[in-house]
Amino acid sequence: xxxxTLLLTIVLxxxxxxxxxxxxxxxxxAESKAAExxxxxxxxxxxxxxxxxxxxxxxxxxxxxxAGTRCRRKADDGSKFCWQHSxxxxxxxxxxKAA
Numbered sequence: 001x002x003x004x005t006l007l008l009t010i011v012l013x014x015x016x017x018x019x020x021x022x023x024x025x026x027x028x029x030a031e032s033k034a035a036e037x038x039x040x041x042x043x044x045x046x047x048x049x050x051x052x053x054x055x056x057x058x059x060x061x062x063x064x065x066x067a068g069t070r071c072r073r074k075a076d077d078g079s080k081f082c083w084q085h086s087x088x089x090x091x092x093x094x095x096x097k098a099a
Contacts, residue, residue: 008032061085 011032015025061071063085073082081089 004036063088 008029012025012029015028055072055074059074061073061075061082062080063071063082065071071082071085073084075082076086079086
């Protein structure tokens with residue numbers, strides 16, 4: 001968080017150094033902050049997608065985890081499995097059920 005504040009301060013100083021008014025510098029700072037918030041939101045969305053949150057059932061991987069639950073990841077395009085389970089299936093690492 002301290003780094004973000006430092007970066008915003010640098011933007012403000014640079015803006016003033018190039019002859020911008022305080023109003024223009026404040027606008028540049030606000031735009032920088034908005035871009036930072038947008039980037040953070042995208043990052044959070046990617047993390048949620050990796051965890052399988054907000055993935056509709058028809059797009060989820062159909063593999064069963066070692067814990068016995070359905071995988072929460074998004075299935076790869078054109079596949080019924082996510083990146084991890086499709087790789088395991090190709091290598092023949094799928095567990096066989098005991099009879």
